[in-house]
Amino acid sequence: MDNVLEIENITKEFPGVKALKGVSFEVKRGEVHALVGENGAGKSTLMKILSGVYTPTTGKIRLDGKEVIFNDPKQAQQLGVSIIHQEFSLIPYLSSVDNIFLGREKKGANRLLDRKKMRKEAEEVLQRLNANIDLNKPVAHLSVANQQFIEIAKAIAIDTKVLIFDEPTASLTGKEIDKLFELIEKLKADGVTIIYISHHLDEILHMCDRMTCLRDGEWVGTREVKDVSKQDIVKMMVGREIVNVFPEKPTGNGKAEILLDVKRLHNKSVADIQFSLKKGEIIGIAGLVGSGRTETVRALIGADPAQEKDVYINGQKVDIKNPTDALSHGIALIPESRKTQGLVLNMTIKNNISLPILKDLSSFLGLINKKKEDGVIEKSIQDLLIKTPSSQQLVKNLSGGNQQKVVLAKWLNTDCKILIFDEPTRGIDIGAKEEIYKLMRNLADKGLSIIMISSELPEILGMSDRVLVMHKGRIKAEINGTETTSEKVMYYATGGGDV
Template sequence: MDAIPDAPLLLALDGVTKGFPGVQALKGVSLELARGEIHALLGENGAGKSTIIKIIGGIQHQDEGRILLDGQERRFHSYRDAIAAGIGIVFQEFSLVPDLDAVDNIFLGRETASRFGLSRKAEMRARSAELMRRLGIEVDLDCPVGRLSVADQQFIEIAKALSLDARILILDEPTATLTPSEAEHLFRVMRQLRADGIGMFFVSHHLDEIFEICDRITVLRDGRNVGLVRTSDCDMDGLVEMMVGRRLEASFPARPDTPPGDIVLEAKGLRIRDGAPESGFVLHRGEILGFAGLVGSGRTETALALIGAIPCRGKQVRIDGKPVRLDDPAAALAQGIGLLPENRKTQGLMLGFSIRDNVSINNLDKYTNRAGIIDRKKERRITLELMQQIRIKAPSDETESLTLSGGNQQKVVIARWLNRRCRILIFDEPTRGIDVGAKAEIYRLMRALADEGCSIIMISSELPEIVGLCDRVAVFRRGAIAATLAGDSINPEEVMRHATAGSDQHADHH
């Protein structure tokens, strides 16, 4: 393998295999990490990344193959073994105790004790403060971590790993819930740790982050190695092709040749906050209308104000040409408007409940007879039909939503609104946190819904999907629509020109 010049290998996996009942998760995977290297682990959900992380961390054990640490074969019987060997994992789901402060979390389970068994809190606090200084972070060490920002919690997890003298750090989706500025600070910290000789595996669905921070990339597909490349020697299209076997452009289904249908929804005089200009838009039957713009430009606020989920300073809405009052989401739902929220885990799903429960929750009247008894057979039949229709991958309709991949969780929310027969769907960041292959499935599903006559508003921060998927694009700036683009005008340069400063002309193409 192509090692980082002059840097000794810290860790290597050689021909590692791992099987579970009914599935072969890893098929002879080899992997390496050099001292002072940030190495991306890339692949779709199900490619084997999580299994590799757990094997390196001693949480699971390989069936075949070797783990080499500093050139010596090792077998970790537990996570504690891996920690003792200098391996720290910052999992996507934090392992912090919310009611304890940062110091107690960093030293949880290994509190420094005096000769009489008393905790040396002052000593632990000084060590924690030193770790935070090393990370360039200012955190209230006495505050319960549950009250801290997600970014601060992330750094406490990293500090916990460093307090164990970790030489190898595994960062699993560390930027998933961070703002761009918080992510940039994390990258500064990672660069400093790299300079200190720490080797890091970095897992992220954001390919731009991979190019910004990583030295090399290992790509996995279906449990196998499909590529090891230097970041400087590849491009985004090449990576996508390795991950899914096709180029990025192929992810987007073809736009229909037919002209858009009748106007389904018309919004005028929309003012989402004091001082913001008024704006408006129309939505046609069977079209995908993009809401584009920078963070804070008013895209999501406008959609929420439209359906009455947040107050606004004014609006007039017509559906099928008739004036309607959308004072709250229930009124919008009664008009056939459904919302897939930005944060599906906290706002879109009941994670501890089954797929069937989530699909049925807004639709129980469909299954309930006059005596108020739910027809469970009918409920199950409709749920299974929807799961098949939109290809939700799960063992059964009883599967807990918590256990599903991000793409399948998104599909469960879609199934709920299809069950409700919504004819207008608002997708807010529909592919956030899901892998490239699952994104392509969501795109195909959205286009199929539009082809069947559903009208879609898609709010997205990802320019490629705005340009690749939408029939028209409303570009937001400073709380209002600055321009509406169609046809050849839908290109990255034109979208960014209107989003950043360019023109206040309302170049609307109905």
Template sequence: MGSLLQLDDICKRYPGVQALKAISLSVEPGEIHALLGENGAGKSTLMKILAGVERPDEGRIVFAGEERRFASYHDAIAVGIGIVFQEFSLIPYLNAVENIFLGHERVNRFGLLNKRAMRDTAASLFARLGVNIALDCPVQALSVAQQQFVEIAKALALEARLLILDEPTATLTPTEAALLFEVMRELKRQGVAMIFISHHLEEIFDVCDRISVLRDGAYVGAMEVAGASMGRLVEMMVGRKLEASFPPKAASPSREVVLKVEALQLARGGPVNAFELRRGEILGFAGLVGSGRTELALGVIGALPSVRQSLQLNGQPVRLRDPAAALAKGIGLLPESRKSEGLVVGFSIRENIALNNLGKYENSARLIDHGRERESVRALMKQLAIKAPGPESKVVNLSGGNQQKVVIARWVNHHCQVLIFDEPTRGIDVGAKAEIYALMRALTEQGYAIILISSELPEIIGLSDRVAVFNKGAIVATLEGSALNPEQVMFHATGSQPHDHLH
């Protein structure tokens, strides 16, 4: 049997950049084919060409034995290619059923909308995905994870022969991701081919058959998953070995307490938590999704109301009623969703970095000195290695890693002493992750104190000097030294008791 899909010498240019350089690859029927590469490697551009959203400048697409020229997304759908986009393509005020069948509505023999058939199909798709989603609720009222499942159901409803999944697990919990992988395996058994894009390499080994790697818009090579190693894949993706993704921890950590949370209670009857954050350390907040890690951090800065808040900053009692008060005292938050909460994506790098600190650039006439502002931002871009043409570059055009650095630069510019990083590497490629890790450690060496909230256990253990483990909203253990290992973290996070031999 021949390949279901064959891409030959696909090229794509944009003004000033060659996005794709003669890329050729194939996908077999019933194969789950991983497409790997750093942000900016060309993965999404290649998939948009395959889905008819973009058109190639050169090269050819052969699908199901015929050469195809897609003028639109509908052309790709018509031959059996579906895509789950990285950026959701849902209409926010329509419900799940209306979104799933938008553009290919079911009609009865009289040509009228068959709403019952569409509802029944949507319900069966969600049952197949193992999720419970209200069919009549506008999708804008659903959680991000639920919206992702609507996007996946939308693609499944097309009964595609080739399904493109662009970062489908980025917003899913491990349990939800496992459900998706079961659906993918069932589709594979039915002969559906899939192209799977993910930054989580462990997912590739879990669910994929073969891997193609792109770097800087060029095809690097392909290999069977059975013969691949994590180290080899990383080397192919970034063009260099990453022997040490995690920088070395401080040899002799400081004992000086910057932030002392003596008591913090978010809801009446809820747990009362206490912890200390020391100068120059990374304190990890670990726990299962929903364990209360982010909520406690938001309570510290006054973004969530608390019934009890007793804090000391540099030995002095403080009351932080809202994030503005926290920022005034030198505590900055890098939120989990950098695009919707951390950045104004339509603004430039300069505007984003200076946003909370405009008074710093006022001249004697109380006007903003944009020249001084621009020079300050240029120095921060150099210090944090933000890759962009200059301070006026729009943030929307940056990679995820560089967007994250812009948020960090804003708080460095504000002379914060405490930085709270909430899922700092979500949706960031492996090379950019290493840069963010090195930057976080460099900040601690300059005296910053960091709270790291992460769902990735290797990240928590590899970066943190100490780890506070959460279970049901409470800190149940603080681990350091030899006790800081995956077994201990998971035992406490799940509410189990560590076995004696693990002590």
């Protein structure tokens, strides 16, 4: 096999950050090449260079043996390199068709937009993807998974030699991931070369031919995937072995008192929800995308309306009308979408983290205790391994995984009694996951109660003292942490047990 891409001694500097320090490796024609590394290792930056989003500070790229310099993504696309970004780049208020053809609209003989033709082509592409999506809706109204498919459709609607996926499965689950894998197989059979970034090492072992690892902006190695184990990849990534990412579960907290008692919760998305949460307990909510997990907690905290809601905290009935009420009762929801719900991207790390705790940081005159603030921020950066030159860095300049860590830090410092995490470790590397799990368990040991929605079964199994499994808006099963198996969870999550 010959090389489709040769990356030679690429460096990239941002103010205060050397994101890439002389990276070289080759990508063979027709292979699926994985790119792995910790959060902030430089993966997205390198791929943005390959796809014309950034120009390298120094170094060369050869495509089909010829040196290329891409001034913008359009040029890269024309020469055959396309990228599906980690952060979506869709225009929310435009329809799917308009998004797919953005910047390369089809015009008819009368030079007007040929909507029919664009629609037909969009339909064909989505058919290739096996995706059934309402093309008329603005993409903002589509599910995250469908937005992802539109993003993919946008890239494969163009003839491409090299297609880069930057963490494509972060927002997909089960069937959708299978669909994506099928698509990648198909593209590969058509001769397209794929570069695949993921923190899911199983996917890499399953799908990829070769892999390259970056650490701290440097190339660590390129290997045949068949020659490496999961442990080998982890070791290349973090420089040490990780045997068990999950902290030990406490035994015997079954006797703890009930803190939150949801006796009834009912709205247009969820039905007959009933569960309780003990002090110091971690409950996992499992289920497929669309099973009502996020809807349940949103209804609970008053972010969505509920027709019926009967909720008690410490035995007292509470009336939670909106998320502010929830906060005043000590309940915080850490949302799944960091970009739209969790962060102010144009603010610094420091300001993002101190925002919800300003009251605690201020004296009675309203002055912020700077020293205390700095202490809290520095501790968060250390605890969560946030990779940044300083706390003054703008959040938008952080890598995807490090942005997610700021979301977590923001809420871990509040004095809430009940923390609800929605997909807390999405996009986070395995080393940092270990730290986050430890932090969560420490909080629970201190008496906080945690509800964790997760699509990652290992995380559900490894962290939960109790698991609720949802299907079609209802809780189908409640399983004790020690008795949870992936088979049981999947059985109920896919509708098993229904009469």
